[in-house]
Amino acid sequence: MDIKTLVLALALGNLSLCAALFFFEYERKKSLSMSTWAVAKQCQAIAWILLYFRGVLPDLLSVLLGNCLLFAGMALDAGALWQAAGRAGWRRTIMPALGAAVGLFAACYLFDVAPLLRSAGGSLIVAGFFLSGVAALCLKWNEATMLRRFLVVSMGLLSLLIALRGVLAALVDGFDAELMQLAGFGALYLMMLTNAFGYLLLSREKLGGELARLEVVDAATGVPNRRGFYQALAPWMALARRPGLPTALVVLNLDDFKRVNDSYGHPVGDAVLKTVVDTCRQQLRDSDLMGRLGGAEFAIQLPRTSLADALMVAERIRAAVASLPVKTDKAVLNLTASLGVTTIRAEDSTVSLFKRADEALQAAKAGGRNRVVEAPQASTLDA
Missing domain, CATH: 3.30.70.270 (Reverse transcriptase/Diguanylate cyclase domain)
Incomplete structure (x- = not known):
């Protein structure tokens, strides 16, 4: 599978998630974390579509706007996990970090920094936001279910692989650039699948726990029934x-x-x-x-x-x-x-x-x- 096909798969995968979330939430009261996650997937879907049409669309759209939307999608992805963990103040840290990442990438683009270094920086930014989401899953580790622990390990390893791709691109001369890109996009594709299924399963797990709690707790007073x-x-x-x-x-x-x-x-x-x-x-x-x-x-x-x-x-x-x-x-x-x-x-x-x-x-x-x-x-x- 070549890089172009992987980018298309990422675009179609996120689009299908957006469609599924739309019909899942239709005429239902949306939770804030689910809404944030839905917006994250919309940003990522648009970003991958723009990146797929690189060479057809102007670079200002396909490269600059595409990557900025991708960073926004990854940041909101992490924010949804923090929101689900009960930390509503995630915007105070993640949104400034997103602003700094967009500003840095835009500066690299406008000042015509070497594409390889620019790509390496983008990989590190994406990996950083993914690791932020992993940190949210690590909260209350002793109480974590096996599903959450699996997601921490798998998403953590994929994040490190994406970051490693960026480091190798920046520091190792003569390294196979196409192989690095293929590995990076492959990791992003696996991350999309892991994140999507993991988040939905975590939401279902949380809902099941809440239903089990309601079976033994009086809703009006909060004490056991x-x-x-x-x-x-x-x-x-x-x-x-x-x-x-x-x-x-x-x-x-x-x-x-x-x-x-x-x-x-x-x-x-x-x-x-x-x-x-x-x-x-x-x-x-x-x-x-x-x-x-x-x-x-x-x-x-x-x-x-x-x-x-x-x-x-x-x-x-x-x-x-x-x-x-x-x-x-x-x-x-x-x-x-x-x-x-x-x-x-x-x-x-x-x-x-x-x-x-x-x-x-x-x-x-x-x-x-x-x-x-x-x-x-x-x-x-x-x-």
């Missing part, structure tokens, strides 16, 4: 069979919460629940876990906590909720909560544990609400 809380509770149920400090369970229900939804609407109700959750978390340790069981009912897991200490924590939570004025657009609401407290016993199942905690909660409701009630001790039940 019933399923997530039960999953987190399972190992502590097993540990209850061993000697040591018990694990306590607190079940909390907001008193008369239905009137909030009925009077002010569910969006206000969700805002109130989020405020209550934040208030409860302020009374808890980092090791404690709060989850939403449904409606206005929550569960709190207190690892290695005796019943007496759990009652103290529950009382602090009750007092904090009762003293909290919840501000909404329509009114300032005052809420109270009823709580049932128990500890996990060796013979407990999830059903028996929550049944006992819920009975204590119902006793708090029946006793006038806004109070804490402990479940009966095992000895009392046996009697």
Whole structure:
């Protein structure tokens, strides 16, 4: 395959990606990172088309504009990876670097620097932007999936190959220029494929992770839902069979919460629940876990906590909720909560544990609400 064919393949490959992204994003809300990546591919497609028609179009278009658009596409490619990594400030570094690269290349073109040196400089610029994208993929390396690690290694090696081509072109006299160009464009073609499939697979991986998270997290409050809380509770149920400090369970229900939804609407109700959750978390340790069981009912897991200490924590939570004025657009609401407290016993199942905690909660409701009630001790039940 000659260089001209490789350039055409790069142009058509990026054009097909642009078309696929257009139809993928049609009538959908675009993420900022995906939009940046789409613009990057558009710049690269136009750049390779201009470079393909070098000799047909004026050099000002095919060489100068083509390379400048290519640099812009590579820079935005790296920016999309930084954006996907949660670093929205990438423009403060990558865009000035892009401006400097375009200015340097334009100066080399206008002052008629030797084409071989100009090509070498272009290779180093492209490799630098690619390595910037690789650096974004290296963030939180210990948490990286095998896909991300593969992309780091493969894109890093291809970037170094492109950079090596530029260095050899600049420093080694008599080196086979056509062979160097063929190797450089071959690396760029492989980079296009790796980057395209890698980015799309990373986006799919991220979406899958978000869907998996939503299965166990309550969207309104950000705490685990019933399923997530039960999953987190399972190992502590097993540990209850061993000697040591018990694990306590607190079940909390907001008193008369239905009137909030009925009077002010569910969006206000969700805002109130989020405020209550934040208030409860302020009374808890980092090791404690709060989850939403449904409606206005929550569960709190207190690892290695005796019943007496759990009652103290529950009382602090009750007092904090009762003293909290919840501000909404329509009114300032005052809420109270009823709580049932128990500890996990060796013979407990999830059903028996929550049944006992819920009975204590119902006793708090029946006793006038806004109070804490402990479940009966095992000895009392046996009697």
